[in-house]
Amino acid sequence: MFTDPMNGPRELPRLRQNLRLMTASPDEDGEPRWQILDPLSNKFFFLSRTGFYLFREWQHAKTAKELLALVNERDLDIDANDLDFFIRFLQLNHLIEIHTQRDVARLQQEVTNRKQNALMWLLHNYLFIKIPLVRPDLWLSRCFSKIKFLFRLRLHWVAFLLGGMGLVMVLRQWDTYTHTLQNFFNISAIIYYVGALVVVKTAHELGHAFVAKRYGCRVSSMGLAFLVMTPILYTDTTDAWRLRSRFQRLSIVTAGMRVEIYIACVATFLWGIVPDSSLRSVLFFVATTSWISSLLINTSPFMRYDGYYALSDFLGMENLQPRSFLVGKWFLRERLFGLGIAPPEPLNRKKCLLMVAYAWSTWVYRFFLFMGIAVLVYYFAFKLLGIILFLVEILWFLVWPIIKEIGWWFRLREKMTINRTSIVTFCLSLLILGALLIPWQSQISAPAVVTFERHQTFYPSESAQVVAWQITPDEKVEKGQPLILLESSDIEQDIHSIQIKLAALQTQWQRASSGALSRDAQLTLQTQISREQSRLLSLLERRERLVVRAPFSGYIGEDRLLKKGDYVNEKMPLATLYDPQSGIVKAYIKGQSVSRLKIGSQASFMGNDGKPLATKLVVEKVLPTAITHLSYPGLSSVYGGPIAAQKMQQQMIPDDSIYEVILSFQSKLPITRQEYGRVDLSVKPSSYLVNGVRYIYGILIRESGF
Ligand SMILES: [Zn+2]
Structure with missing residues (x-):
């Protein structure tokens, strides 16, 4: 667009008047950097040495040729292509004044493009949408002057001390603590947790804001952001990039987590000393929420929260994550196929190791995180929905990235050659595939018991007393051998009385047969005798049943050991024969x-x-x-x-x-x-x-x- 060698010297577009140029902290390789601040969009753009000189000499030159000449006096080697690249960067970020009809047309085109692509925009940006709610700068400045003294009190040491004591108290009441945790997975607990989360997160954002104020930065907006559809609060502290001190920038980025950790310490301490009450439950929610969110989410450099920005600022590497991912994938492909493709950015050994380690650890971390979330979702949602959400989670966050990467390998197939690396990869994959596919397992080992199919457990036929116990465990017995003799005093008494009665009846019968009784009376007597006789017979049978004999030859199992005189009833197993x-x-x-x-x-x-x-x-x-x-x-x-x-x-x-x-x-x-x-x-x-x-x-x- 600007390269127009036929029409003589090109005129340079004019830069916007309200841009500010500042020195910035050096980049990750220690090279000096500068930054342009666009106060309209509140954005910073980093400039290298080349960019810096181009920007500085801009107003002194009218044409591209003049500018290049001016810049190259500084011992830099910049050509027309570099300049074109720079101008395109300025255009894309709207840093150029609008003068000509062509510029207006270009802007209009951009607006229509943006409208057409609203859906695409949503798709690409759904991961992070920001909705500013307040412009708190003035209010923060006023408040800050009132709470300034707090920073001098070194209250964090107090918080740590309380936290240490709280920890000891929680450990001493560990059962109560975990018990409370288990009992709090219901609807009202979720409401409490959401409440605690709002309070803790608001304090977190105010932490960022006040520390930013402390170092004289502007806080342009605070509001709600949606990170992968999850609402979170945010504080725009972009102004902090102006600070040259890395320590000050870091302390703004980490302020939120520090506030959360202080809250966690104090809440844990209070939980330890407050008597059992509803206040104690509230403290419990605040303590667990702040511990979990500060330790598991915020400080983790693998999620794009504060911990990540702190690390990226500490290393001086902007966009650490996307860049590391590219390097990590490049490294993986090189190690697998030896493609010999140049890395996505200039790397030295140390930087390469760092980025690969970061990218791969992030993948491992995410793998476990998403698995964990999937399992949680599965357990907390009802069955069918749980399975669907679980599968969506696994497919979208774990399987899809792997498929995408394999797709890349497929596209790179023409570059693949037979070299040492690819041969090793090929052999290893064959081995792994073989190990998985070859049916190795033709035997399984299972817990088992050797036992007797035929066995009998003896029970007394009725309540009785032991007369003789003639068995010992593991003893071999023969079929028909008496094992246990029992006696029932009821049966013995009944037998005795019936025998006496029968003797009396029989005496009467002998007299009757000598003719002293009528025929009717004789008949009655006969019935009486036969009734008593059958009663006696059944009593004798019951007595016989109290003698336990072996129904087959075998071994006595390890059952109870009784002795003469013990009482037993029909519910007590006596012994088992195998x-x-x-x-x-x-x-x-x-x-x-x-x-x-x-x-x-x-x-x-x-x-x-x-x-x-x-x-x-x-x-x-x-x-x-x-x-x-x-x-x-x-x-x-x-x-x-x-x-x-x-x-x-x-x-x-x-x-x-x-x-x-x-x-x-x-x-x-x-x-x-x-x-x-x-x-x-x-x-x-x-x-x-x-x-x-x-x-x-x-x-x-x-x-x-x-
Ligand atoms: Zn934060």
């Missing part, structure tokens, strides 16, 4: 392994004591539904076993869905006791990738409740 020839193994596997299990395949058992079982096992069947409780407490985590479970109403409830697998012995092997251990089951081979997908699918199905 059939040693009926050994089986029960193994417990997770739901996702059920479909991979091969029925009829071989397996082996290894006891917890390190001794294998002497026979091979055969997988008989898997029970079709997940178990509701664990029948073998020793397998549950409650008693140090391998299956995660909770104890509820005397039962072990497993945390995951667990299926029971029954395995039989391949060869006959008597067992003498129950034993815990593991079985190695052969399964259909499957790769880590397929297992991972199956695992995630299982979680989705379970969590969505389909």
Whole structure:
């Protein structure tokens, strides 16, 4: 537009009159810099040495040629291209006076372009929209003169002291503190938190503003900003760029977090000393809110909050994050493919390491942050919405950037060559892919128990007293052998009285048979006798049932040990008899392994004591539904076993869905006791990738409740 060599010397556009030129702090490489302040838009523009001389000599020259001559007297080598570049920069930022019809037309064009692209603008700027609410400069100046003395009191030491004491008190009442935290995840708590957040954040912004005032800077506006749709307060302290002292600028940037930390200290201390009341709850909200927001968000240099700006100013690197991201991606591509592309900006070794470290740590930080937020969103929203938000979060913030980067690799494919770096990358990717895809896993190990399929637990048939206890744990007994003798005094008494009654009736009967009674009376007597006889018979049966005999040969389990004279009732188990020839193994596997299990395949058992079982096992069947409780407490985590479970109403409830697998012995092997251990089951081979997908699918199905 300005390069017009045919029409003689070009005239320079005129610079706006109200621009101010100032020296600035040196840049990250220690080179001197200057800055132009545009008071209309309250913006700063940094100038290098070249820019500075061009700007300074501008008014002394009429044409481009004159200006270049003037500047190049200063031992600089600037050509027409550099000048064009500079003029375009001035135009883009509206630093040039509007004179000609052409300038007006250009501006109009710009306005229409902007209108057309309102949607695009929203898309690009939705990440950060600022709405100024107040122009507080005058008010701040007046207030500052009143609170100036506070800065001299060194109150932050008081705050730190209180904070230290508060911390000790919180540690001493740690249970109360965490208990309060757990109880405060409901609607009214959220309202309290929002209230505390507004107070803390307002104090934070006033911190920035007053420290800015302290160093004589103008605070042009304060208001609301939307950072990725989240409303936050902001204070425009752009004027601080005017300050040459890095310390002063840093103390303005960090003022907000410092205020929050002081509030956190004081609130924690007060929480420790105030008696239990609603004031204490409010203090609790203020303390937790300010701790979390100051320590986790504001001071983190990986989020674009104060910590980031402080770091970027400390290093003297503007736009640290976008620049580091470019360098970080460039570095990654070079390390992967050895493309030999020049870095996005001039780098020395130290700067390169710094930017790559910053970019990569930011990515790792964000990965965990977004995962954390996704999980939180999932737990706090209701099920289906939770899953949708979780997926959106993961796809948009984690998967999409990775896809975009891979897209770049694809576009760069023509530049890729076979070199050492790319060969190493290729081999490593093959290895990783192989490790993921090859079906390695053809065996799974599952917690198991060797147990008796046939067993019987004895209960007394009714309340009774022990007469003889003829068993000891782990004792071998034969079929039919009496084990326990019980006696009921009720039965014995009844038998005794019936026997007496019967004897009396029988005497009457003998007399009757000698003819002393009528036929009717004889009949009645006969009925009476047979009734008493059947009563006696049933009593004798009950007595017989109180003798416990072994129904089959086997071993006595470890049950209660009673002695002669002890009382028992029908609810008390006396002993269990196990059939040693009926050994089986029960193994417990997770739901996702059920479909991979091969029925009829071989397996082996290894006891917890390190001794294998002497026979091979055969997988008989898997029970079709997940178990509701664990029948073998020793397998549950409650008693140090391998299956995660909770104890509820005397039962072990497993945390995951667990299926029971029954395995039989391949060869006959008597067992003498129950034993815990593991079985190695052969399964259909499957790769880590397929297992991972199956695992995630299982979680989705379970969590969505389909
Ligand atoms: Zn801030």
